[in-house]
Amino acid sequence: MKVLVFGAGGQVGTALLQAPWPPGTKITGLTHEQADIGNAASIAAAFDSGAWDVVINAAGHTAVDQAESEPDKALRINGEGPGLLAAECAKHGAALIHISSDYVFDGTKKTPYFETDTTAPLGVYGASKLAGERAVAERLERHIILRTSWVFSATGANFVKTMMRLAASGRDIRVVQDQIGGPTPAADIAAAIARILLHIKAGLVAWGIYHYCGAPPVSWYKFACSIFEIYAAMTGQQVPVTPIGTADYPTPARRPANSRLDCGKIRSAFGIEQQPWQAGLESAMKLLCRQGG
Numbered sequence: 001m002k003v004l005v006f007g008a009g010g011q012v013g014t015a016l017l018q019a020p021w022p023p024g025t026k027i028t029g030l031t032h033e034q035a036d037i038g039n040a041a042s043i044a045a046a047f048d049s050g051a052w053d054v055v056i057n058a059a060g061h062t063a064v065d066q067a068e069s070e071p072d073k074a075l076r077i078n079g080e081g082p083g084l085l086a087a088e089c090a091k092h093g094a095a096l097i098h099i100s101s102d103y104v105f106d107g108t109k110k111t112p113y114f115e116t117d118t119t120a121p122l123g124v125y126g127a128s129k130l131a132g133e134r135a136v137a138e139r140l141e142r143h144i145i146l147r148t149s150w151v152f153s154a155t156g157a158n159f160v161k162t163m164m165r166l167a168a169s170g171r172d173i174r175v176v177q178d179q180i181g182g183p184t185p186a187a188d189i190a191a192a193i194a195r196i197l198l199h200i201k202a203g204l205v206a207w208g209i210y211h212y213c214g215a216p217p218v219s220w221y222k223f224a225c226s227i228f229e230i231y232a233a234m235t236g237q238q239v240p241v242t243p244i245g246t247a248d249y250p251t252p253a254r255r256p257a258n259s260r261l262d263c264g265k266i267r268s269a270f271g272i273e274q275q276p277w278q279a280g281l282e283s284a285m286k287l288l289c290r291q292g293g
Contacts (some may be wrong), residue, residue, distance in 0.1 A: 001201055004052040004094075005029040006037050006085065007059025011156040012099055015186035016058060019194055022201070032059060037081035043088050054200060055089050056193060057082055057098045060129075063157075064103070065252040067125040078128035083135025086143065095142040095200055097193055102149035102181060102213070104130045107256020112217075114262045115147075115209040122254040133209070144196060145209040146189070149259045150223075152280075153186035154287040159220070163227045164288060167239045177221035177243035181259030182213030185280025192272045199270055206269055211261035214277030226278065230285050 001024060007013040008029025017029045028050065036042040037059040060078050061067060067074035082098055089096045103126035104119045121127040136143050152158040166173050192212050199205040218226075221243040228239040246255070266272045 001025050001053045001197070002050060003027045003054045003056060003197070004046065004050070005056045005058055006035055006046070007032065007057065009033075010058055010060070010062070011151050011153045011158065011186040012189050013058040014155045015153060015190035016056060016193065019187070019190035021194055022198055025197065037085060038076040040084045040088075043081075043084050047088050047092055047094075052092065052094045054095045054097065054197060055085065057085055057096065060099065061125070064123070064125045064255075067128065068123060068252040071124045071128075074124050074128040075131060078125070079131030079135060082132035083139055086136045086138075086140035089142075090140045095144075096136060096140055097144045097146060097196065098132065098136050099189070100133050100145050100147045100209075101126065101129045102147060102256060102259040102261055104133065104147065105256055105259070107179075107258040109258055112260035112262040113211070113258075115211055115265055122256060125253060141207060143207055144205070146193070146196075147209065147211050147261060148184050148189055149181045149213045149261055150183040151186055151189065152183060152284060154284045154291065155186070159183075159223070160227055160281065160284055161288065163224050164231060164285065167228060167231050167237070173224070173239065173241045174244045174249065175221045175224040175241055176246050176249055177219045178245050179255055179257050179259065180217050180219050181256075182215060182217050182261060182274070183223055183277040183281070184212070184214040185275070185277060185284065187283070188214060188275045188277075188280055191275075192266070192270075195270055195272055210266040210269070211263050212266050212272065213261045213263065213274065214280065215263075215274035216276075217260045226281060227285070230282055234285065234289055
């Protein structure tokens with residue numbers, strides 16, 4: 001089975017290339033420099049390089065605040081690009097696994113979001129991700145849209161790396177306590193996708209939208225406290241952190257207050273269980289320390 005990964009230089013893309021894959025799987029990764037997801041000719045050239053059974057789109061414009069000031073770029077990469085990719089998959093008979101986001105919801109629901117809940121993005125990033133979902137669904141029947149949340153790893157830009165950088169700087173740290181979600185190690189997303197691939201290979205898959213994130217749900221503040229507990233154990237340095245409200249930390253883009261995703265559907269369809277994010281957090285932080293990060 002031949003698998004092509006777009007966005008191989010990002011958090012999930014890197015994890016996908018490092019993941020243990022089922023025997024007989026050949027995986028090839030393309031970074032943004034090698035294949036521009038927002039360019040039809042670039043996508044076509046990537047497909048011409050081989051006969052692909054499954055394509056995974058881990059590419060994306062993930063700078064949420066920056067997207068507010070460059071909506072055209074965000075829409076091209078997150079919205080139009082997945083549609084171009086889906087059309088090329090349809091042309092070549094490939095299935096597509098597309099990574100999406102909790103930001104397609106407005107966060108006003110009091111309980112975890114189901115795949116069937118009404119979408120209502122709060123900003124440009126969420127709107128562009130929703131446009132990408134719709135473009136994929138319209139152009140390709142054999143697709144899996146995998147919504148996830150609060151992704152972190154030792155690669156790329158993410159909350160864990162930001163907190164570690166602030167801890168090392170000695171600056172006062174204030175973290176929002178009224179936004180709740182499921183932190184998700186990129187490696188766990190890769191493992192979930194590898195399991196989905198087994199079902200695709202066996203022809204036992206219900207196409208559509210699925211949710212997957214780490215457990216248990218936690219606030220950004222509590223997540224930061226867990227980061228600093230591990231940081232203290234590794235360095236001997238205690239890091240104080242102050243809880244604040246969203247209103248005390250204004251940003252260009254609005255964030256969902258509730259980013260919890262119900263993962264019952266993916267468990268029923270593929271036997272994929274949510275994993276405790278604490279184990280992935282410790283692994284990522286240890287790797288960062290070894291790298292001098």
